[in-house]
Amino acid sequence: MPVTDLLSHVRVPGDREIRVLHEKHAPTGEAFELVHTHCEIVCRIAEQLLGRAGDGVDADLVRAGCLLHDIGVYRLYDGAGELDHASYIRHGVLGHELLAKEGFAEAICRFCSCHTGVGIGPDEVRLQRLPLPAGDYRARSREERLVMYADKFHSKSSPPTFVRADTYAVDVRRFGAGKAAAFAELREEFGEPDLAPLLTTYGHAVR
Ligand SMILES: [Fe+2]
Numbered sequence: 001m002p003v004t005d006l007l008s009h010v011r012v013p014g015d016r017e018i019r020v021l022h023e024k025h026a027p028t029g030e031a032f033e034l035v036h037t038h039c040e041i042v043c044r045i046a047e048q049l050l051g052r053a054g055d056g057v058d059a060d061l062v063r064a065g066c067l068l069h070d071i072g073v074y075r076l077y078d079g080a081g082e083l084d085h086a087s088y089i090r091h092g093v094l095g096h097e098l099l100a101k102e103g104f105a106e107a108i109c110r111f112c113s114c115h116t117g118v119g120i121g122p123d124e125v126r127l128q129r130l131p132l133p134a135g136d137y138r139a140r141s142r143e144e145r146l147v148m149y150a151d152k153f154h155s156k157s158s159p160p161t162f163v164r165a166d167t168y169a170v171d172v173r174r175f176g177a178g179k180a181a182a183f184a185e186l187r188e189e190f191g192e193p194d195l196a197p198l199l200t201t202y203g204h205a206v207r
Contacts, residue, residue, distance in 0.1 A: 010105045012060045018067045025098065027077040035073050037202070038156045042066045044198060046150035049190045057142050065111035065147040070156075071095045072112050092116045093132055107141075114139045115148040118172065118182040149186040153193055154204070162199060162206040165192045 013021070019036070026032035043066035050059055072095025076084045095112025119138030124130065139148040152168045155161050163171075165187055173180045199206055 010061070010107045012058075012064045012108070013068075013104070015063075015067065018064065021068070021102065022071065022074075025071060025074040027074055028081045030081065031074060031077055031083075034156055034160070035070050038154055038160065039067045039070055041154045041162075041198060041202060042069065042147070042150045045153050045193045045195075046146050048193045049146060049150060052191045053142060053146055053189075057146065061107070061143045062146055064108060065115075065143060066150060068099065068108065069095070069111045069115045069147055069151060072098055073156075074098075087131065089116065090131055092137065110140075110144060111147050113137050114144050115151055117175065118152075118179050118186065119148065145186065146190060149190050150193070152183070152186075153195065160202075160204045162195045162204055164195070164206060167207050 022032055022036045022039075026035065043063055046062050046066050047059075050057060050062060070091065072091040072093070073083070073088075075094040075098065076087055076091055078084060092113045092115060096109040099109040099112060100106075113135075114137050116137060120130065120132070121138055122134065122136045125132050125134055125137070139145045153163050153165070155163055169180065169183055169187070172183050195206055198204075
């Protein structure tokens with residue numbers, strides 16, 4: 001069955017339902033504020049890029065993917081409300097697991113597990129002994145690729161910042177030439193967002 005037919009059977013949650021899910025799983029109001037705001041920003045960035053993504057990209061799916069992609073971050077907070085930065089790479093699989101338990105289809109859960117960096121391949125998991133189950137965590141569909149790409153333009157750093165394409169292109173080089181090439185390919189495919197209006201709305205700096 002073609003992927004498009006499979007997607008037509010997927011129930012895509014709306015903004016309200018997603019916000020309720022965030023509220024349910026966020027350990028503190030501060031964590032909610034950080035993660036949900038980031039997800040909302042990624043969504044606005046993806047919406048800007050959707051125009052260039054062309055026909056056949058499911059806008060509702062992209063929107064839900066953006067709003068949900070980091071929900072697994074909540075699982076990394078300890079009882080004192082501190083984020084376990086050392087295990088951060090696991091937030092994608094934790095989000096996938098969380099959404100699966102909530103009854104969502106694989107096509108929705110994958111936005112969590114397949115958005116980290118520019119994708120994590122099975123060889124990387126094995127050779128770098130990453131704390132992830134063996135698997136392929138690379139974005140496949142155009143919707144998954146767009147969510148992953150849009151995510152690169154905002155960071156939940158303290159304080160949160162917007163990230164220019166040129167800055168990310170330099171940052172990603174430390175992970176190897178293959179990663180830099182993958183980002184360049186995404187940049188070519190989707191273009192660059194205009195961060196200026198978002199800087200004003202959210203008051204975050206840009207680097
Ligand atoms: Fe993110």
